[in-house]
Amino acid sequence: xxxxxxxxxxxxxxxxxxxxxxxxxxxxxxxxxxxxxxxxxxxxxxxxxxxxxxxxxxxxxxxxxxxxxxxxxxxxxxxxxxxxxxxxxxxxxxxxxxxxxxxxxxxxxxxxxxxxxxxxxxxxxxxxxxxxxxxxxxxxxxxxxxxxxxxxxxxxxxxxxxxxxxxxxxxxxxxxxxxxxxxxxxxxxxxxxxxxxxxxxxxxxxxxxxxxxxxxxxxxxxxxxxxxxxxxxxxxxxxxxxxxxxxxxxx
Numbered sequence: 001x002x003x004x005x006x007x008x009x010x011x012x013x014x015x016x017x018x019x020x021x022x023x024x025x026x027x028x029x030x031x032x033x034x035x036x037x038x039x040x041x042x043x044x045x046x047x048x049x050x051x052x053x054x055x056x057x058x059x060x061x062x063x064x065x066x067x068x069x070x071x072x073x074x075x076x077x078x079x080x081x082x083x084x085x086x087x088x089x090x091x092x093x094x095x096x097x098x099x100x101x102x103x104x105x106x107x108x109x110x111x112x113x114x115x116x117x118x119x120x121x122x123x124x125x126x127x128x129x130x131x132x133x134x135x136x137x138x139x140x141x142x143x144x145x146x147x148x149x150x151x152x153x154x155x156x157x158x159x160x161x162x163x164x165x166x167x168x169x170x171x172x173x174x175x176x177x178x179x180x181x182x183x184x185x186x187x188x189x190x191x192x193x194x195x196x197x198x199x200x201x202x203x204x205x206x207x208x209x210x211x212x213x214x215x216x217x218x219x220x221x222x223x224x225x226x227x228x229x230x231x232x233x234x235x236x237x238x239x240x241x242x243x244x245x246x247x248x249x250x251x
Contacts, residue, residue: 002028006098010052023212024052030211031055031120035108035136037084038062039196040150040203041126042074047204049092049099053211056092057120059104060084071193110135117143122210124203125149125172130179137172140164141246146210147172150203153189155227157199160237161206161218164246169219170239171246195227 002010002024013019030053034041037060048056064072064079064087079087085103092101108116117123117139125136125147133149140147141164149172150159163169202223209215224233239246 001025006052009096009098013051018214019212023214026212027052027208028054030122031057032207032211033057033059033116033120033123034126035059035123035132036126036128037072037074037088038068038126038128039071039191039193040128040152040200041088041124042072043197043200044124044126044204044207045074045088045092046095047201048207049096051204051208052096053099053207055100055102055120057102057104057116058085058088059108059116060088061105061107071191071196073193073197108135110139113139114143117145120145122207123147124207126200126203130176133172134176134179137162138245141171148203148206148210150199152196152199152225153191155192155195157195157225157227158222159199159202159206159218160222161210162246163210163217163219166219168239169246170237171243173245174240174243175222175237192227195225198225198227 002021010024014021014024032048032053034045034056037045037058062084064075064082064084066080068075069077074091075087083105085105089101089103104116113135123136123140123145125133127133137147144164146163148161162171206217209217220237222235222237
């Protein structure tokens with residue numbers, strides 16, 4: 001049930017026929033893992049907390065640095081030097097004290113990542129390196145949990161949804177394989193704040209669609225964003241039948 005305060009707090013999205021009270025109850029009952037509380041994780045965490053997702057699991061082992069503040073809007077100047085998880089929890093509690101927050105402040109190894117993924121309904125990969133994205137993808141497909149994956153660098157962004165519950169869904173490994181040793185990070189190549197805000201906001205939107213069960217999530221599709229020209233492109237993705245990650249699925 002939703003309390004009178006919850007009905008008022010979430011009234012604008014409950015007015016949407018695609019959400020309604022039934023969808024809001026699904027959001028309230030949902031548990032979500034956010035991997036990374038930086039440029040992408042900031043809008044993801046803010047919007048999911050504001051939307052009333054009942055339990056947010058926050059994973060990041062880094063501390064807030066002054067160079068983060070240009071794009072990581074979850075954190076303020078006063079949080080510099082603090083663990084990002086602690087900073088995020090303080091901000092999210094002020095936005096919505098009615099949700100539960102579960103911290104993960106240590107780096108997730110194979111076992112702890114698997115346990116973290118198994119304990120939630122959906123995962124958002126907001127990390128900034130291929131190794132983490134690959135590990136999160138593998139854990140999601142092993143545990144049978146949908147994954148909303150986003151990335152941004154320079155003036156380019158992309159996102160997709162991978163859902164092991166659907167036999168036709170590709171996974172991150174189908175798209176990128178074993179990656180490249182030459183991958184750049186934002187600290188090396190730079191990134192514009194509004195771009196990561198855009199990608200993270202779209203990740204939050206995709207998560208809400210999957211959790212509440214409405215719309216057409218980006219499953220089997222890769223959305224490419226060119227911030228320089230403000231153009232969007234979409235590529236169709238097919239599952240690799242020989243993929244070592246998603247050919248055996250959990251669930």
